Amino acid sequence: MLFLGHEPGGAQPAAARSSFNFCFGRTMIDKRDSTALDLARVCACFMVVILHVAAVDFHVFDDRWWASNFYDSACRACVPVFLMISGALLLDRREALPVFVKKRFLRVVPPLLFWSLFYMAWNDWQGRHYGSWQQWLADLASGPVVFHLWYLYAVLGIYLFVPFLRAIWHASQALEKKAYLALWALVSAWPTLRAAWGVDADVLGTYSLGAFFGLSGYLFLGAWLHEAYRNVRNEPRYLACNAALFALLSLAIMAATYLRSRQTGGPDPLFYDYLSPLVMAASACAFNTLYGLGMRARRYARWLRQISACTLGVYCVHIFVLRRFESATGLPSAGVSPWWAIPFTAACVFAAALAAVMLLRRARVFRMVT
Template sequence: MIEKRDSTALDLARIGACFMVVILHVAAMDFHAFDDRWWASNFYDSACRACVPVFLMISGALLLGKREELPVFLKKRFLRVVPPLLFWSLFYMAWNDWQGRQYGPWQRWLEDLARGPVVFHLWYLYAVLGIYLFVPFLRAIWHASQPLEKKAYLALWALVSAWPTLRAAWGVHADVVDTYRLDAFFGLSGYLFLGAWLHEAYQGVRDERRYLACNALLFALLSLAIMVATYLRSRQTGGPDPLFYDYLSPLVMAASACAFNTLYGLGTRARQFARPLRQVSACTLGVYCLHIFVLRRFESATGLRDAGVSPWWAIPFTATCVFAAALAAVMLLRRVRVFRLVT
């Protein structure tokens, strides 16, 4: 179970993951062409691939240790996700419609919304809805498993989930996952189990300072490995190739575990900032949903990408401005009670 002393650590991890999402989306704009901006894009993108896995690991740390009746769990979780999904989808659809994209009558709006995300980054809210359906059963596995069984589950999940990336990288034609029907161990939901396991393991760490330093170093090395692997793969295929960026690629899985431990460890040392961290953490869902809108407005207003400035500083500068502006907007929105349901 999560104790009060853990809340600040998880708040910092959530804020860190949210900021990484913003950097990732800023950096990704320069990825699809080999030019003088590509290396900076590859560097920052590789360093921030852990963002979504960290979000999911936080959910695992918070949810798997609890015991709740199924209706109670579903009501709480779906009330947390469905209102933001509907609100922000309609927000972006209204903006797109005002910009000239015609969705037609309101029935078409609902059809488009049901088919999938109307803006690419909202895919996460759709994915979380599906993952939450599995949480009660994953929670049962967690409570019923012995330590060795938890490790075995994680090992199988990591191997099966990493196989498609390894298969593509090595040019292997055999599909082991399909042949042996290992799909039950595949998918993003495994990150919830990993987060719960890492959180539990952290409580038994004796030398927290050393553990934090080792995880930070490993995260940096693994991020560099993702960057180099992406370059080599892209050179092999003749164009920018994001194969090793996949959230279930082996390097990203390893980097994500280290990122979670690093952010959590830093959070345990930031208890004097508990209140502001809690306030910012409460806004991260809204920042996630709004930041693409802010990013597009920022790009239109500044034109940094077309101004010939170095992407090495332009990417983090843009991400910081976008994150700050989105955070300020969400904090203002949350002053109105009804908007707290969607941010």
């Protein structure tokens, strides 16, 4: 969420500075491809905002819960889509390990430090004191100081595996790539299935299958889907099928969450997990749908490029904006219908966060962290 390639003619595309660009790599791609990925990135960022707005009402079974479940289920693909964009742009690239480490980590660490310290300073001003500067550093190193910053920490770990995942990608034949994805999907889905079915067997531990487990598999999936899309013969039909499947799978996530919650006696987010089977399938369809729509959005390429360049900042600051919006309007708890309040709040928060980031990026010093 590193764009290092070139447009024809040698100029670095503006998308190279886009959001989540600290975990993206870019090969030589055409403008349609760049626009398609920009659209996917912008939509995924907006889905993150909807997700966090909807989550407010999830933990209590009341008349607002179904709206929360609906929007949350429809937006679970947001983080996987970001990771799949990373894989589509990063795995096919070849570069020396020192070059990879230097470029990628220099783009991850500044945003992580800046936004962590920003939220710590705000929390401290609000009365949550962290103590000495040594304690500040200890808290920062121990994990995210605000829940949504977990992604920046996760990217650091994913980066450590990317050079090896890249080697697997280049060394694999088509059948081997499919086998890798099948093993990753089965292994990663097992913890959710195990909890849902009440199975005691620890298959991952017994057979040491942990090598195939984790979010890094989404990078491989994104690279594979990106490659496969280029070989599609009937693109309109392929796009329509993926859009329909995404809608059906989102409804399935919603239904499974309801049934699980009713079974356990309270709201249970088991099927919301990014590695649950329904979310994995929905995420693949979401990537194909957004990518396909983006291939048809060339007329909006300039606007998408500009917004895409701000999505890292929007992701990092949107929780701060959301809390201020809640305090100023009281909308989430004002008794209005959540069916329109959730998307309305998300649109307002996204727009305000985007405006703030665009303003910040006018100063060169802030471009490395937004």
